[in-house]
């Protein structure tokens with residue numbers, strides 16, 4: 208049976224391309240001009256009505272869909288699909304005035320006011336039912352409408368208010384805890400409440416972790432992070448249920464992001480298509496790799512299904528201190544990068560740059576200066592390039608043989624206060640292990656361990672501090688079953704409630720790796736440790752060292768070579784069952800991490816996608832029965848090259864390419880490789 212997502216791809220026939228379009232900000236005379244420019248730029252999908260609530264529900268009983276009828280009619284006539292917003296992310300002023308209890312509250316008890324956007328408590332039943340009613344009316348009105356291509360539910364859930372601490376949220380938190388723990392004894396046990404006299408005797412005593420004199424209970428904070436992410440999902444479901452009932456054939460999406468607050472892996476199953484907003488900082492030297500990591504996380508949220516880049520900035524944003532434009536080529540390359548990582552769409556915020564409001568200096572397809580601009584020419588060039596990829600690309604899937612382990616509960620728990628070192632950050636450690644694969648043309652997935660691990664040849668666990676029993680068992684089984692598992696320091700330290708099992712660290716892996724840690728020895732900022740490999744190489748490590756010892760059958764690849772951990776095993780490998788377990792007890796520098804990643808990759812038999820390439824070239828593969836697409840992206844400011852495994856045809860230029868293939872700075876090739884003909 209064709210899924211609603213597949214129906215969308217079939218309808219579009221090529222990569223989704225377009226932007227948020229806010230016709231309500233413009234006089235109707237301009238709408239036809241805008242639609243003409245959309246066609247000129249190759250736009251096939253626009254997000255409309257994202258913030259339309261106040262323009263649709265003028266008062267509790269006064270509705271006006273006239274403007275939306277009009278613009279949807281014009282879009283349909285121009286064959287531009289609508290990713291139709293339910294418009295519920297910013298309640299109108301009349302609503303907040305009438306229902307002040309729906310306004311969210313911060314941890315220190317401050318009620319947030321209307322006047323910006325997203326001023327609602329995600330647990331508020333009043334807000335939820337009002338939003339569901341707006342969604343219901345919108346869905347009933349546009350069910351079967353030719354412009355309706357997909358639903359864009361709400362907008363960036365939790366982007367501004369990821370957690371609410373009001374009394375409504377407190378009651379919802381207690382209900383959530385009741386479901387999770389059933390009785391208070393179990394909750395007391397899970398939260399270790401004998402510590403600091405925190406034992407609860409009545410559910411009403413249980414509160415969100417509001418501002419307290421000192422560290423709030425970490426297990427309570429962790430559960431509140433879980434609850435808050437779930438509350439946003441529940442808020443989404445209130446609208447989603449209505450939409451699914453009225454328009455079951457239309458796919459549902461909402462634009463997520465990769466932040467600490469919202470568990471993207473929990474969102475995946477809720478959506479028909481995962482959508483992601485990517486706003487990497489052009490000033491950051493790691494911006495392209497950071498984008499790649501986020502893309503991989505989002506793709507893996509729905510097990511590798513095609514996803515949508517729903518927002519990015521065509522050039523500058525307006526919300527950093529200093530907002531640099533993207534340099535020429537970067538917008539197109541960044542869009543192609545999303546497609547390389549499995550996206551079936553490269554959309555942006557926004558189509559026409561606003562004249563007023565908080566985002567008037569945010570870039571757009573059509574800037575204030577109009578369509579005779581570099582920006583609009585870039586946009587048009589990208590539209591053409593994406594359409595040249597054709598429909599074949601839509602059915603291909605990104606493939607990877609290596610997985611990096613990542614979970615939100617671990618991220619939440621790791622970054623709570625009162626840890627051995629606040630310098631150990633989940634995303635930084637993920638990036639540390641992502642980098643060597645990225646630079647060596649080896650694509651990866653980023654997944655929680657509760658997945659089918661058997662499809663991977665190598666799995667890296669980068670400081671995944673919290674692992675449930677089931678998660679660590681799955682990882683250990685993976686290794687003994689024949690996989691290569693590489694565990695980096697401070698992984699598998701606590702259980703699902705942030706409690707430390709008795710015995711040496713890391714409880715989840717000591718039996719597997721044969722390495723036992725008695726004590727952590729984190730390194731202060733600016734200090735380093737030397738790590739000496741048995742083949743004579745010495746590399747530098749930062750952040751962390753530990754007092755380790757190893758079982759006799761563990762092969763010690765490197766030892767700490769100075770400081771208080773001098774002589775202790777730092778990098779180890781052990782044969783376990785049919786596979787291998789590696790342990791890295793510190794944060795190696797780039798060269799050291801690359802060396803170990805390379806050795807583990809060789810041990811796992813993972814080959815890069817190209818034979819060799821200049822630094823800064825990223826490679827990805829999308830595959831289907833008919834096509835084997837090799838994406839090569841040169842993120843460097845200098846010309847580069849890559850040596851192809853087989854000849855093929857570049858879909859962007861139609862040229863046949865083979866062997867050592869040059870790439871201009873900031874350029875991409877999408878090579879449809881020839882089948883089974885080794886050069």
Ligand code: GAL
Nearest residue numbers: 362363366484518524556569
């Ligand atoms: C996103 C948001 C958009 C727009 C954009 C600006 O977070 O979903 O509505 O505000 O940022 O960069």
